[in-house]
Amino acid sequence: MVQTNPFVIEGYLSPEYFCDRIDETALLTRHLTNRCNVALIAQRRLGKSGLIHNCFYQKAIREQYHCIFVDIYDTKDLNEFVYALGKGILTALKPKGRKAWEFFVNMLQSLKSTISFDINGNPEWSVGIGDIQAPDTTLDEIFAYLEHADKPCIVAIDEFQTIASYPEKTVEATLRKRIQNCHNASFVFSGSKRHMMALMFTSQSRPFYHSSSIMGLEPIDRTVYRDFANRHLARNGKTISDEAFSYIYGRFDG
Secondary structure (H helix, E strand, O other): OOOOOOOOOOOOOOHHHOOOOHHHHHHHHHHHHOOOOEEEEOOOOOOHHHHHHHHHHOHHHHOOOEEEEEEOOOOOOHHHHHHHHHHHHHHHHHHHOHHHHHHHHHHOOOOHHHOEEOOOOOEEOOOOHHHOOOHHHHHHHHHHHHHHOOOOEEEEEEOHHHHHHOOOOOHHHHHHHHHHOOOOEEEEEEEOOHHHHHHHHHOOOOOOOOOOEEEEOOOOOHHHHHHHHHHHHHOOOOOOOHHHHHHHHHHOOO
16 A cells, blocks of 8 residues: 555554654564563553554564454443453454454353354454443453464553543452463553553552563654655655754654
8 A cells, every 4th residue: 555645643554654663663572472461651642552553563473473452542441341352352353264253252152142243254243332241251251262262362452541440440450360360362551641551560559560561652763753754755756854844743742
């Protein structure tokens, strides 16, 4: 895919449109392939999700793992978390073929009757929030799948600090216990609220204390980013001056 604007602000296209983060990609990839969970902490719009997807694209990961990305920013309680997690897993498995997703669907005994299929026999996540009557049971089924999947799994949970605001006060401990006993999956806990994420992973009183390596992100180097932009703009006969780039880079903090 060739696009005129190299500034991809939504989603991830390919390494061609992913600027720099060479060291960060190598470090995160190394952590994940060594079964080390990671807390990825940085302010919004610095490219945490892009970095995760760029790691998913690496050959060492994309051919050996099931890669699952779940955004829980809009979730409000454990039910909605379980809903988002189940939907994210099924979405990731559907392109992998029937064998991959069928095993997951069969593990979800508590929701099996609510998952529909299209005319081609592919599953659709037609589950409603209200269909999750026993979220702890469904969560057990999801983690049972992760533990017994045909490939090791990498699960990235975006805006992870959201769970701290759920009305159920034991969610952190519930997840920590399941993650600790899941030996076939690695996790990336990505969050933009630095103070809250720091408390979750560095406070001795919290369940996730010392459970993960902590990574931060800084803005991409100004010169590297400018050269990246001009390389793509040149394909369409355009350019951006140093002055204009510096203004934009500074205006939006990189």
